[in-house]
Amino acid sequence: MKVMLGAALFGASLAGASVFQGQASSASSAVSSVGVVSSSTSSVFTVATPSSNPTVNSSNHDLSQHFCRIWRHQSVYVEGKIYIDGGNTYVPNGNTTFSNTASTQFSQGMNDVLLVLDLSKNFTNQDATPYSVIDKGPQVPNAIIEGALWWSAATRKIYQVGGWFSFNSLQDPGYIPDASLPSSSIWEFDVDKKTWEQSAFNYVHTGTKLDRPGAAANCDAPSLNQSYIFEGYVEFRSDIDYYNWTRGAATTFKYLEGMLQLDTNTSPPTLTNISVPTYVGPRMNGAMVHVPVGDKGIIVQIAGQEPMNPTQWGVPIPGANQQNTAINNTYVDIYDIESGFWFRQQTFGVPDIPTARADICVILVTALDKSSYNIFMIAGVLTYNVPITSEEMWVLTLPTFQWVKVHTRPGGIYGHTCHAVGENLVVVGGMQTNDQGGNANNCSTHMPAEIFSLVEMEYTGTFDAAGASRSPPVPADVVSLIGGTSTGGAVNTKPYLWSDLYLQYVFNPSLTRPPYTPSYTLAVNFTNSTNTTAPITSHKSSIPIGPIVGGAIGGVAVIALAIFLIIFFARKKKARKVAEIAAADPNMPLPPSNELPTYQDSKGHTAVEVSAYQQPLVFSQYRPHVAANLHPQELYAGEEHGRFPDVILAPSPSLRMRDSSRFSEMSYTGSGGGSPNLEPLTPLMPGGGRQSRQSEVSRSSVGGPSPRLENGRLSRQSEVSSPSEP
Template sequence: MAATRLSILVLSSASLLATVSATLPAVFEPLDAITYFCSRWQHSSIVKNGILYINGGAETFNYPMAWLHGNWTNNTYGLNTYLLEYDLKTSWDWKTNISYSAIEKTPNPQTGTEPPNFIRGTMFQGPANDSKLYAYGGTSFIGNMSAANRSASYSQQYPLWSIDSGGTTWDQYDLKQDWRPNFGAAAEAYDQGLAFYLNGQIDVGTDSGTLEFGNTTIYLDGMLVIDLVRQTAVNISTNGMKDYLPRVGGALQYVPGVGDNGVLVAIGGQVDEKSRNSTATSGSLLNFTTVDVFDIGSYLPNPSENGTWYSQTTTGDIPLPRTGFCTVTISAPDNSSHNIYVYSGHNPLTAVMYDDLYVLSLPTFIWTQIYTGKAPRWGHTCHIVGNRQLLTVGGQIHTTAGKGCDWEYKSVAVYDMTNLTWGSVYDANAASWEVPGLLSKTLSGKTAEPVGGWDELGLEDIMTKTRIWSAAPVTSTPESRSNESRAPKAVIIGATIGSVVFLVLLGPILFFFRRGLFKRIKRERFELQGEHKLELSQDSEKKNYELQGTAVYAEMDDACTPAEAPRDTVTYAVEMSATSVQKGALWGVPIVRTPTE
């Protein structure tokens, strides 16, 4: 079936309101994500080849007289079932002349499976010479059972999807992992054809096996390394992180140009000592006074060693703990600093929301606050576009869903990262980014090291070793990962897959529990494998929780509100959701958290 594309050239808010009042759809038709847009959050997004793509997410619709929970209401919320496209090739003002369209999703032609409409998922742009966009992970959300656009059932075996950019053909891939996580932190080393997914969780929206322990949420161990050239993956241990606990709702940011292969910086997130039966208001938030740094160059030569994590203390204007924020990265023209921007978010434990911008500058690890306002939001994504502009996408403007429409009525906003000003105009031909005066003042006179020195041996060598970053097309992943053939795509969901050639040097490393498989770990760890069934084994030493079996679909409670993992970007010809960079740097990905009532 050919996909349907709904295009709108927005001339003014008045014309949009006229369109809404003139064309009211039938109550149970799929909700039009453009015409009836009210607010959007916990979606995923990516920028590639001059186009912003928005996938999935929860959405409040300005949908007059909609039926919700047995009552008629003017606003209702459901899911964005379209792949949305915003043109970034030419300049626009989102208040007057922004051009965007909605592409109807069509089934995978090989399997007949409908593409997912998830929340808390992530997107990867893939190598420059790859025409595909990739969607990974996510969970189902049914806030309005009456709406026609609720999620369908999906096999856990194929958590990675792709679609041809500018096209409509969806495909699926078997990563040989028996789960589909959500709410983890994601990043992409675009110049190396690699993507990373840190921790995350499973819940009844991803796996009904959790119902056996009372509608529980289970935090996950490990970091998934995804080869986007061959569509394969391996899970590596994260026990090398200092004071480690599995986390959700934080950010993982890729910073290129340092060390041999760049680093990943893990910021914030929510942890829970019990790591199961967790809720949005249990556990605690990680402080921004320290961050974790993963050296990609330590992993690639010897994947069986899981790579090296470092912990580093930060100083300066340290942000308050939060989840639901987004991040981007941009490097100084002379590569002297790499600056991670952190925008907004919320504290799900206290229901406090933020409207602010902070910058973490490396290698000094100093925080600088560059903006504070009075219009907080969370559950959004962001990217660097037009060389120096921060493009924010969506976000929830209240602590609970369905409480009103976003004043950014086209779901985007623009921030000039040099002038430090907000506006509605996107400039496709903007000048290159320059270190803003406020940031220069903070960094002036500082040496290339943290104020209190380096916390761990080895990190200084990595952070002070700079290299020329290249955005050249990737045709193969690093040599040490071998020349394995591409993993098979899904032919029939649930059918037996033929033999797959595994990565030579990357043997699968299972997620483990606290006090699990490795004796030296003194905390429980949760491992996903085997059949779709939760089993509890007990002895005098330990308690292990395992999720086993074939994936079964389950829905989240109507009372739940969604969340999403934001994405990655590049300030070159391409960009990624949640984090991004300019020439000489890359992106990472933000993650978002949603409270459960």
């Protein structure tokens, strides 16, 4: 059955929804398939009548008792617990766990359950007692990799979003053959009832199908009851619509355009696809974080990968996994939630900037007085051809946008997730690599969670439950850059250069934001925004109705004529522009005249908005392994083998070059809705300073020239502080 979000297929309620009660077990108690299971380290779970889904409790697949490795999973922190969903695993062959499983005495596996880590008590990375598992019903997607988990305190639900179905083991009880893959959907887990059901939302700009984005950066904005997921792609294991796509060295990808926002303040919650600037292009394997600056905060995009060559969104491209490049850390992309504007801000190294990397995880440590916001970037992959991983830990401190390395140790991991829990940094899972670049051929040295102390700035392996309620300090290496103390009081509160002067108003809410006109083009310009209506008053008016109606009709006619003329001339201008570009470079790929890519298969120039519940779909039952289904085992379970074989770490091209190619691949018209044009990145200013781009904000609002920057570093010849800004 195909997931269609068209108005005709929406229902008005959740009648007929498939609801599944989870079965729970604890590693520290006897396990039963029926009844109530409890322990001293986990909540009491009410167990439903057993269903036909594969039960892994007490089997070798029970990660709480028989753990070896997990990676490419998704996890989320919820009120003193970390929920871990999906991922690839190593499964011990015997009744063993990570500490007593001999090298090679394990099998490839997949995580078919919801693994729960209880953080209410002290524990070490060797302890199994904090872990428990919640089984899933037969229709709840399991063994998802490269997906996301969102959490909303408003609905008290965890949302399972994106990713694709693992095929790391054809013998795993949760394996689904290609031809039996379910349709794309979002599922939600009620943390109080311990039940799963398929989600239903209001949909805005999502089109006729909501794809399942894989390898997409994602984050929650807890203070807003919102969550986000950015771009990514679909492939042959995403859902049933794509199962016959090519795989292997020339895997077919379809890159997804847009940032999907979940707003749970509405009832039902609303999913909105927010278009991105054309200079951004397809992205994957990066990370993003919500920084609560101002009233609503910003979304900061860090690292990841992108295609080297101009590549369209929304189009199946065989071999699209060839020749991707790691995104430089010399800049970050920013989305301002309040205004809806996009910005690209240059970053600075004192003295270094981390090399490009992907498959990272990030957390945020905010100073108590909010004078600095410190984004930790942990580990990741430097190249995928011969995988080179890192264990480095860097901090990008805002609003100075300076990088500083705060920790390193030998080795490296990828496919991990991480969470800041007070003074504890919890790193969940991840795969290590050997000297030849392959996956480690042994179990982890600890249970899924490794613990890093944000006070000692070292991996201690011990979770401090009391420290979970304390705010983490600003790292000493950051304080040495921005001044102040471990609790705040930063002296330096602006970067050497604002890439866009308007950003100073975003980071300083006490300033009144001036009028601002973004100058770039959005990939999709949703001209028909969400409809709003004025409230209807109940009292009668004594004002004559006739003149008002007549004037209103006349005004509407004038407005309609003006809109028609604007659209007419805009289309003529677009046609001329496309023709000019095509004539200048006949080999340059141009978007189809009737299609703009977004988070959908069916796309158009007008928004597709639906404000009703979708009737939840019933998925087919999980099917047992079919011996005839003999596609290859998933090697390294993702992009690191065969998917991105030729990642090139070339010197970063100038943003002028990059933007030119990005503008050529998509729409050539639009109202913007984002940052000013990024060309050029660093024009010289009087006095030797550099301003990274022109802005509609008056330069009179900023005092004096900035010091000279060379490749993101402050020149020793001009180490002066720039004058204060308003």
